[in-house]
Amino acid sequence: xxxxxxxxxxxxxxxxxxxxxxxxxxxxxxxxxxxxxxxxxxxxxxxxxxxxxxxxxxxxxxxxxxxxxxxxxxxxxxxxxxxxxxxxxxxxxxxxxxxxxxxxxxxxxxxxxxxxxxxxxxxxxxxxxxxxxxxxxxxxxxxxxxxxxxxxxxxxxxxxxxxxxxxxxxxxxxxxxxxxxxxxxxxxxxxxxxxxxxxxxxxxxxxxxxxxxxxxxxxxxxxxxxxxxxxxxxxxxxxxxxxxxxxxxxxxxxxxxxxxxxxxxxxxxxxxxxxxxxxxxxxxxxxxxxxxxxxxxxxxxxxxxxxx
Numbered sequence: 001x002x003x004x005x006x007x008x009x010x011x012x013x014x015x016x017x018x019x020x021x022x023x024x025x026x027x028x029x030x031x032x033x034x035x036x037x038x039x040x041x042x043x044x045x046x047x048x049x050x051x052x053x054x055x056x057x058x059x060x061x062x063x064x065x066x067x068x069x070x071x072x073x074x075x076x077x078x079x080x081x082x083x084x085x086x087x088x089x090x091x092x093x094x095x096x097x098x099x100x101x102x103x104x105x106x107x108x109x110x111x112x113x114x115x116x117x118x119x120x121x122x123x124x125x126x127x128x129x130x131x132x133x134x135x136x137x138x139x140x141x142x143x144x145x146x147x148x149x150x151x152x153x154x155x156x157x158x159x160x161x162x163x164x165x166x167x168x169x170x171x172x173x174x175x176x177x178x179x180x181x182x183x184x185x186x187x188x189x190x191x192x193x194x195x196x197x198x199x200x201x202x203x204x205x206x207x208x209x210x211x212x213x214x215x216x217x218x219x220x221x222x223x224x225x226x227x228x229x230x231x232x233x234x235x236x237x238x239x240x241x242x243x244x245x246x247x248x249x250x251x252x253x254x255x256x257x258x259x260x261x262x263x264x265x266x267x268x269x270x271x272x273x274x275x276x277x278x279x280x281x282x283x284x285x286x287x288x289x290x291x292x293x294x295x296x297x298x299x300x301x302x303x304x305x306x307x308x
Contacts (some may be wrong), residue, residue, distance in 0.1 A: 037195040174294045175303045182250055184304050185270060187225045188277060188288045190216035192307050196300040210298040211253065211291035212307065218258055218286040225290070225305075226253050227270045230262045239289065243274055250290025253291035256283045 005013075077294035110122025168176075178184075194213035228247030235241045245268060262268060279286045292299045301307070 010151065025271065040141055046253050170297065171299065174297060174299050178250065178294065178299065182226055183270065184225045186305055187254060187290050188214050188216055188220060188222050190214040193287055196302060211289050212301045213287045213289055214307065215287045216277045218278055221273050222254055222275040222277060222288055224268045224270055224272045224274050227268060230266045230268060233260050233262055233264045238282040240283060241278060249295050251293040255282050255289035256287060
């Protein structure tokens with residue numbers, strides 16, 4: 001009956017046979033160390049070389065970072081910012097990827113991915129990318145808004161922020177309208193004695209001056225500041241002798257005259273002589289009270305004309 005040989009016995013016998021063959025060839029090898037110590041030495045040597053190589057690579061990388069400005073140069077940083085600021089159109093990317101997959105459905109069939117599944121995957125990926133981009137945009141806006149010491153907004157953010165145009169007052173709109181649609185000249189040569197707006201009130205002087213007073217000698221000629229039709233030529237009221245000339249929605253008034261040279265309903269041209277300076281009505285001396293009105297709203301004449 002054949003004796004069963006264990007695995008260890010087989011290994012021992014194989015080593016003895018290998019040892020005898022080596023001796024027969026003139027090479028003496030210890031049967032207890034066949035291929036074992038050499039493999040261990042070679043394996044340890046390779047590991048040591050690998051570790052030295054990794055250390056050398058790490059050292060070179062740190063050396064380059066520390067002593068080279070190229071990796072973090074301004075040019076590289078600016079290019080990186082430009083790339084990050086680039087607005088990626090994920091819709092076009094989705095369209096292009098979908099078209100590519102549809103055109104190559106046969107190549108993807110071995111993976112078991114159908115057209116509907118592929119489109120769904122692409123759509124989900126694009127939506128996730130959009131959400132990430134939107135979230136990063138909100139975070140950037142929040143960070144920029146709170147930037148600066150004490151949460152102050154920086155000058156760059158103020159310049160980039162879109163500002164709503166300020167609403168203009170009715171007076172500013174009227175001034176722009178008059179300068180664009182009409183032409184005016186100085187009605188008389190003289191010195192400004194009282195300007196438009198609020199002033200100290202007396203028995204003769206009103207608190208809210210609705211025009212401008214130009215002091216001149218009595219009898220000095222007064223000329224039509226703009227063309228139009230004489231709507232009023234009167235000698236009554238606090239304005240004394242006065243004239244209103246109207247052109248569509250704009251009216252010019254000339255008051256406290258000593259003499260009127262035109263009549264109601266008469267058409268006059270710009271520069272026509274219409275009256276003479278006086279001191280009629282509520283007046284403290286010879287001067288011309290000149291007004292400009294649009295739709296019965298008074299306008300500062302100095303915003304239209306240059307009174308020296």
